Amino acid sequence: GAGVSQSPSNKVTEKGKDVELRCDPISGHTALYWYRQSLGQGLEFLIYFQGNSAPDKSGLPSDRFSAERTGGSVSTLTIQRTQQEDSAVYLCASSLVSGTGYYGYTFGSGTRLTVV
């Protein structure tokens, strides 16, 4: 598509429930990234996919967080047993070339997750 699409744009869930956040990157972009943006905390790297390589999961904060990318395109970030501290905006980005970051990232508008 023309841009990075994320859904839903807003999600309110009860503590303890599982949630799935979806990211549809720009067609042809080989790299896909998930970041978490908390108030006053900037952007926190979560996970990165590059082509068919094993993802870099070094930023995932706990084993309640997982992500997959099917067919090198759409990605789903899953948070199990949500906690209130998971409340944040989850941003997805894709890029044409990974490694050099030369092209920069194209970000989606994010999913605002609220855990009540």
Added chain:
Amino acid sequence: AQSVTQLGSHVSVSEGALVLLRCNYSSSVPPYLFWYVQYPNQGLQLLLKYTSAATLVKGINGFEAEFKKSETSFHLTKPSAHMSDAAEYFCAVSDGGSQGNLIFGKGTKLSVKP
């Protein structure tokens, strides 16, 4: 390891005044540096990037940034602020290595007073 420090979480200027947003980085290798802007309820948009070419980089909307290796800085400037510049600005560094992920600063919120 790479890191970014943005001085000032909130900067306020008058319309028409100079905008200066500060960014200092730490990198063990020649860095790639970026500035992104985020308008309310939107994702981040690339303003400009430094990738070891010219040290003075011009971006969109009249913004520019100068890479100063001796000061490990990459400050963002605009000669004359416009109301539409009110947003949050993020500085980021990439080591250009295979990991490929950007390390972001905590952001600076710019307010523009009429």
